Amino acid sequence: MKEVSSHLFERINRLQVELPPSPYADANAAAAVQELLGGKFGEMSALNNYMYQSFNFREKERLKPFYDLLAIITAEKFGHAELVAAAINRVLTGTTSPGDPNSAPKKEGLSKRNSYFFTRTAQASMPGDSMGRAWSGDHVCSSGNLVLDLLHNFYQECGARTHKMRVYEMTEHPTARALIGFLLVRSGVHVLACAKALELATGADVKSLIPIPDLSNNRFETARKYEAMGLGNKLYTFSPNDYKDVVLIWHGQNPLTGAQLEVIQGAPQGAPMPDLSEVPEEFAPGISQENFMGIAQRLRKNAGL
Numbered sequence: 488m489k490e491v492s493s494h495l496f497e498r499i500n501r502l503q504v505e506l507p508p509s510p511y512a513d514a515n516a517a518a519a520v521q522e523l524l525g526g527k528f529g530e531m532s533a534l535n536n537y538m539y540q541s542f543n544f545r546e547k548e549r550l551k552p553f554y555d556l557l558a559i560i561t562a563e564k565f566g567h568a569e570l571v572a573a574a575i576n577r578v579l580t581g582t583t584s585p586g587d588p589n590s591a592p593k594k595e596g597l598s599k600r601n602s603y604f605f606t607r608t609a610q611a612s613m614p615g616d617s618m619g620r621a622w623s624g625d626h627v628c629s630s631g632n633l634v635l636d637l638l639h640n641f642y643q644e645c646g647a648r649t650h651k652m653r654v655y656e657m658t659e660h661p662t663a664r665a666l667i668g669f670l671l672v673r674s675g676v677h678v679l680a681c682a683k684a685l686e687l688a689t690g691a692d693v694k695s696l697i698p699i700p701d702l703s704n705n706r707f708e709t710a711r712k713y714e715a716m717g718l719g720n721k722l723y724t725f726s727p728n729d730y731k732d733v734v735l736i737w738h739g740q741n742p743l744t745g746a747q748l749e750v751i752q753g754a755p756q757g758a759p760m761p762d763l764s765e766v767p768e769e770f771a772p773g774i775s776q777e778n779f780m781g782i783a784q785r786l787r788k789n790a791g792l
Contacts (some may be wrong), residue, residue, distance in 0.1 A: 489567055493629055495633075496562075496565075499675055499754065499757065500760050501511050501756075501757035501758060501759060501760055502566070502569065502570055502573055502757055502758045502759070502760055502761075503566040503567070503569075503570055503669075503757055504570065504669050504713075504755070504756035504757070504758055505759075506570070506573060506577060506662060506665060506666060506717075506730060506758070506761070507576055507579050507661060507662055508577065509577040509581075509660070509661075509662040509667050510661060511581070511660075512579060512581035512582040512742065513578055513658070513660050513663075514578075514579055514582045514595075514596070514599040514600070514601070514604060514610075515580050515599060515600050515601075515658075516657075516658040516660040516663050517575045517578040517579045517601075517604065518599070518600045518601040518604070518617050518618075518619075518664075519617050519654050519657045519663070520571065520574060520575050520578065520617075520654060520658075520663050520666065521575060521601065521612070521613065521615060521616055521617045521619075522616050522617035522650060522654060523571050523647075523650060523651060523654055523666075523670065524568060524571040524572060524575065524614075524615075525613065525614050525615040525616045525620075525621070525622035526613060526616040526617060526622075526650065527616070527642060527646070528646040528647040528649070528650045529571075529616065529622070529647070529650075530564060530567045530568040530571050531568055531614060531622045531626075532622070532626040532627070532643065532646075532647075533564050533567070533643060533647060533677075534561065534564035534565060534567070534568055534582065534642070535624065535627045536560075536626075536627055536628055536629070536636075536639065536640060536643060537557050537560045537561040537564055537640070538550075538561045538564075539627055539629040540557050540628075540629050540636045540640075540647075541554065541557040541558045542629075543629050543631065543763050545631065550633065552684075552687075552732040552733060552735040552736050553633060553637075553684055553687075553688070554736075555724075555729075555730040555731070555732045555733040556680060556684055556736055557636075557732050558729075558730055559722070559726070559733060560677055560680070560724050560785075561725050562723075562725035562726075562754075563673070563677075563725060567670065567673070570666065570669075570670075571612070571666065571670075572611075572612035572623070573761055574585075574662055574663060574665075574666040575585050575611070575612040575743075576610075576611050576612055576761075576763055577662050577761065578660055578662050578663055579604060579610045579611065580610070580749070580764070581761070581765075582595055582596070582604075582605075582610055583595050583596065583598070583605070583610070583768055583769075584768070585767040585768050588767060588768075592768040593605050593769070594731075595767055600617075600618075600696045601617070601618070601619050602619075603615070603619045605769075609766055609769035609770070609771035610766055610769055610771075611763070628643075633688060634685065634688050634689060637681055637684050637688060638685065639642075640677075640681045641678065641681040641682060641685060641693065644674055644677045644678040644681055645678055645697075645699040647674055648671065648674045648675065648678060648699065648700070649699070649700055651667050651670055651671050651674065652667075652671070652700060652707070653672075653704065654667060655667045655668075655707060655761055664709045665709050666706070667707070667709065667711075668704075668707055668708070668709025668710035668711075668713060668716060669709075669710070669713050669718075670713055671704050671707060671710045672704055672710050672713040672718050672719045673718065675698070675704055675719050675743075676718075676719060676720075676721070676722060678697055678698070678699075679694065679741065679742070679743075680695065680722060680736065680737060680790065681693075682694045682696070682697060683736050683737065684736050687735075687736060693744050697742075697743070698743060699703070703743070704719065714744075717746065717749075719741065719743075719744065719746070720741050720744070720746045720747065720748050720749055721748075721749050721750075721751050722737040722748070722749070722750050722751065723750075723751045723753065723754055723755055724750065724751065724752050724753060725751055725753070725754045726753070727752065728751070728752075730753070731750075734750045737749075737750050738750075757768050775779070
């Protein structure tokens with residue numbers, strides 16, 4: 488998902504980055520990753536913070552670089568939420584097997600930490616945290632005060648970085664760790680962007696506080712390749728023409744690496760969207776071969792074929 492103007496969203500059917508296939512199912516690892524989606528510091532909180540702050544922004548023209556920053560991070564966070572959901576879905580795949588309903592084909596779900604995967608979502612992501620609690624709009628701060636909102640975003644991004652590191656240390660699942668490596672690098676960009684915005688708004692050297700935690704992304708094996716690709720220095724506008732004034736905030740050198748900061752007009756190339764296979768024991772998607780043939784016939788008829 489990317490924002491291309493203040494009132495228009497364009498969605499591209501690609502993930503922001505390629506996720507490796509899951510070599511084995513691990514429902515408990517998927518539950519831990521849920522914290523990075525629907526937890527207090529998860530991507531849903533980040534998305535809605537930036538989104539409502541950009542929706543409610545006052546004096547866009549006079550303070551346009553700050554509005555542009557909030558708008559483009561909103562767009563990136565849509566993609567992050569989608570990416571985390573895709574990782575959860577991949578890590579869950581194969582937890583149970585099809586079978587006669589009387590044989591309890593989903594009994595594996597009894598021993599897993601988050602039973603909602605097996606009762607609510609047909610073994611897919613959910614808008615909640617690692618314990619199954621539903622995400623809440625109470626996590627959103629849209630105060631109307633620019634400095635307060637930027638301070639909240641800085642705190643939110645540092646908290647999110649901390650939680651990513653903690654979940655990384657909880658699981659060795661390669662798909663989960665690949666996801667976290669990418670998110671660590673991109674969250675580092677947003678931490679620095681908020682710090683630079685606060686410095687422009689107040690004169691305070693917020694950059695001197697980072698990194699929080701005091702740990703380089705290079706300490707994490709799956710983050711190193713994304714740092715080597717320079718993704719820790721790039722800020723995407725997710726728009727072909729708009730939000731160009733963000734360059735007034737995002738420029739100069741990265742204080743952690745000395746690399747040159749760069750604004751990229753547009754979106755990253757991304758990667759193909761994975762296709763989730765059916766889960767018959769969950770009645771998902773609930774379309775038999777016979778039903779599919781009927782749908783195909785009706786589609787052809789509607790198309791005049």
